Amino acid sequence: MIGSAPSAEARQVVRAAAQWLALMESGSANERDHAELQSWRDSHSSHEQAWQKAQLLRQRFADLPSALAMASLDRPQTSRRTVLKRAVGAVALVPAAWLISRQLPLDVWRADLRTATGEGKKVQLADGSSLQLNTASAVDIDLKNRRLKLVEGEIALKVPGTSPLTIQTHFGDVVVSQSEVCVRQGQSGCKVSVLNGTVQLQPLRGPVFSLRGGQQVSLLAAGAGNVEPFDVLAPGWRDGVLMAQNQPLGDFLRELSTYRPGILRWEPELESLRVTGSFRLEDTDRVLALLAASLPLEVHSRTRYWVTLLPRKNIV
Amino acid sequence: MPTGQTFHDLYRDHRGWLESWLRRRMSNGHDAADLSQDTFVRLLASSQRIADLQEPRAYLATVGKRLLTNFYKRRSLEQAYLSALALLPEDCVPSPEQRWILLETLQALDELLDGLPRPVRRAFLWSQLEGLGYQEIAERLQVSERTIKRYMAQAYEHCLLVGL
Numbered sequence: 401m402i403g404s405a406p407s408a409e410a411r412q413v414v415r416a417a418a419q420w421l422a423l424m425e426s427g428s429a430n431e432r433d434h435a436e437l438q439s440w441r442d443s444h445s446s447h448e449q450a451w452q453k454a455q456l457l458r459q460r461f462a463d464l465p466s467a468l469a470m471a472s473l474d475r476p477q478t479s480r481r482t483v484l485k486r487a488v489g490a491v492a493l494v495p496a497a498w499l500i501s502r503q504l505p506l507d508v509w510r511a512d513l514r515t516a517t518g519e520g521k522k523v524q525l526a527d528g529s530s531l532q533l534n535t536a537s538a539v540d541i542d543l544k545n546r547r548l549k550l551v552e553g554e555i556a557l558k559v560p561g562t563s564p565l566t567i568q569t570h571f572g573d574v575v576v577s578q579s580e581v582c583v584r585q586g587q588s589g590c591k592v593s594v595l596n597g598t599v600q601l602q603p604l605r606g607p608v609f610s611l612r613g614g615q616q617v618s619l620l621a622a623g624a625g626n627v628e629p630f631d632v633l634a635p636g637w638r639d640g641v642l643m644a645q646n647q648p649l650g651d652f653l654r655e656l657s658t659y660r661p662g663i664l665r666w667e668p669e670l671e672s673l674r675v676t677g678s679f680r681l682e683d684t685d686r687v688l689a690l691l692a693a694s695l696p697l698e699v700h701s702r703t704r705y706w707v708t709l710l711p712r713k714n715i716v
Numbered sequence: 717m718p719t720g721q722t723f724h725d726l727y728r729d730h731r732g733w734l735e736s737w738l739r740r741r742m743s744n745g746h747d748a749a750d751l752s753q754d755t756f757v758r759l760l761a762s763s764q765r766i767a768d769l770q771e772p773r774a775y776l777a778t779v780g781k782r783l784l785t786n787f788y789k790r791r792s793l794e795q796a797y798l799s800a801l802a803l804l805p806e807d808c809v810p811s812p813e814q815r816w817i818l819l820e821t822l823q824a825l826d827e828l829l830d831g832l833p834r835p836v837r838r839a840f841l842w843s844q845l846e847g848l849g850y851q852e853i854a855e856r857l858q859v860s861e862r863t864i865k866r867y868m869a870q871a872y873e874h875c876l877l878v879g880l
Contacts, residue, residue, distance in 0.1 A: 406877060418872035422865050425843065426850045450876065457875055460825065461844035465810070465818070470845050471800030472793055472822045473829065474838060 409446075416440065417450035421458075514538045515553070517661045518684065520640065529565060532556040534584075534637045535659045535681075554584035556595070556638050564600075571619035575600040579613075582638075589620040595632050635678060642679045642687070649673040649695070653709070660684045662705025669711055670697055723766050727756055734776050741784060751787060755780045793826050794819065828875050839864050840871035 406414070420437050423429050429437075441448045461469070513533060515521050521533040526543060533539060537553025548557065549568045557576055559565050564577035571590040574583055579597025583590060592601060593616035602608045605623040614632050618625040635641040642659070644652050650671035657664040659681050673695050679687040688707065692699050696712045734755060739748040758779050759766070769775055797819055801809060810818060829837055835857055842848040842856070850864040857864070 411877065414876045415869075415873050418869045418876060421872050422869035425868060426861070426865050453876055453879065454872060457872070457879070458844065460821075464821065464825075464845060466845040468797065468800050468818065469822060469825075470841060472797040473826055473845075474841050475792060475796035 413444075413446050413450045417447070417454050420451070421454050512538070512540045518659050518681075520637070520681075527563070527565075528561055529557060529559045531558075532638055550583055550585050550590075552585055554582065554637070556580070556582045558596075569619065571621065572601060572603040572624075575602070582636075589618045589625075591618050592616060593630055637681065640681050642681055644675040644677055644679070646674050646676050649675050649691075656684060656687060662703075662707070664707050664709075666697075666709035667711055670695075670709055673697070721767055721769070721772075723756075723760060726759070726766055726769070726772055730772055730776055731756065733773060734780060737777060738780055738784065742787075747787070751780065751783050754783050758783070789826065789830070790823060793823060797822060828878055829871075832871055832874055835859070836867040836871050839867040843868060 420440065423433060424437065441451050513521060513523065513531075515533045515535060515537050517536045519535060523531050523533075525531055525541070531539070531541075531548070532555060534554035534556075537555060538551035539553075539555055540549040540551060542548070543565075546564065547566050547568055548555070555567070557565065557567060558580040559576045560578065562577055564575045567574040567576065567581075567583055569583060569585050569590040571585075574581060574592055576599050577597075579599050580595040581599050582593040582595060584593075592599070592611060594611045594613050596613045598610050598612050600608055600610050601617070601619065601624065603619050603624040604621060609624065611617055611627065614629055615627050616630045617627045634643055636643065642652075642656060648671060650666070652675045653664060653666055656679075675691070675695070677690070677694075679690065681687075685704070688699050688709070691697060691709075692712075698710050698712045700708045700710055702708075731752060735748055735752040738751050739745055742748045742751070755776055759776070764775070801815065809815075829840070832840070839853050839857060842853050843850070848856075850861050850868070854861045854864045
């Protein structure tokens, strides 16, 4: 605020107005209170002004659409980091129990870690680095030689220190220090996305190059693909969330099925429906139910482990 | 030897430093550049005499930190707002113009409420936005109705004082 601080008298008047208002709104004011308020307002023009200002303030709030205003003004308090990571999608605002419940310290220098389908894991390494495993992933850790071997699946690694850790994949090496990176290994290639800082990449063919925060690249058998930008702020599996922005349903379901034990099938005509939203990974049955609620499809479960999605018939 | 330095000297010598200082704390280079400009603008507008500035970087960092905090508050409000918009049924979604005006209003009110303790802020919002009675708010917050009355008076006083 520009200008001098309000005088002691002005403060006093404001305080009185605030207390009157709180009393009136409490529902416990009696006739005498009303009369006293009236005489307070009448006794000085500054009193009446403060009272009118207070009414204007109430009006400002009363004019707002309450649901939107409530969600915005009463949002959970956030650290800067979580602000950065969050994007559209209210489900992302809930902490991911999916990962937190499995957080464990790992004070060993060598370990082979593995997650089952639908499982996530987060561990603190003995050197202060933190490692997160996505669904159906496996990694061998050898801190003595500062190497991690990504056997399958996807990991996120954050190395705060200057001593580099090398992630070895089937398609090249990723050297991480004072940076944070996501590496996803597939059949035909490996996707490297830098969340923070800079990492060095050594593809199977071609020169070493570096990749900055907000950039991603695919390493293939033939060498590195094109460097592309991506949104580091979008919530993802590390937050226990699967995001879709106008994504073909087929692609979405293929991704979802990696988090779901058992068989998930769908009719080809569903393939091109579009999905938008963020979905919590810890309950994929619920994700399917949400899809059925918003898209013209039905979920048929023979058992929990054998689910087929069919077009919904007779839609008006 | 800071004696006699001008705004120009300051800008020339420290703008790059400030921008990289901010960039390390932000994910987006454009935002860092904007905030660094804002910081210098604040300095120009303030009563601080530039020629007397002994530790320009410490000063710039202090102002920059404050702007950064505000920036993140605004950003978190925007995100909460967008999330809430996305959850509205289609026929309740305001027009793009209304959406923008509403966001600006919310930002102003957010700043107005800034500094209030969390339970006070909540009680106030429940009362003003959802029209809850003191008794109901008291139950939700598990405090007495008297406390709610005190909270409400505190919130009104705070908002009216900021508006003075």
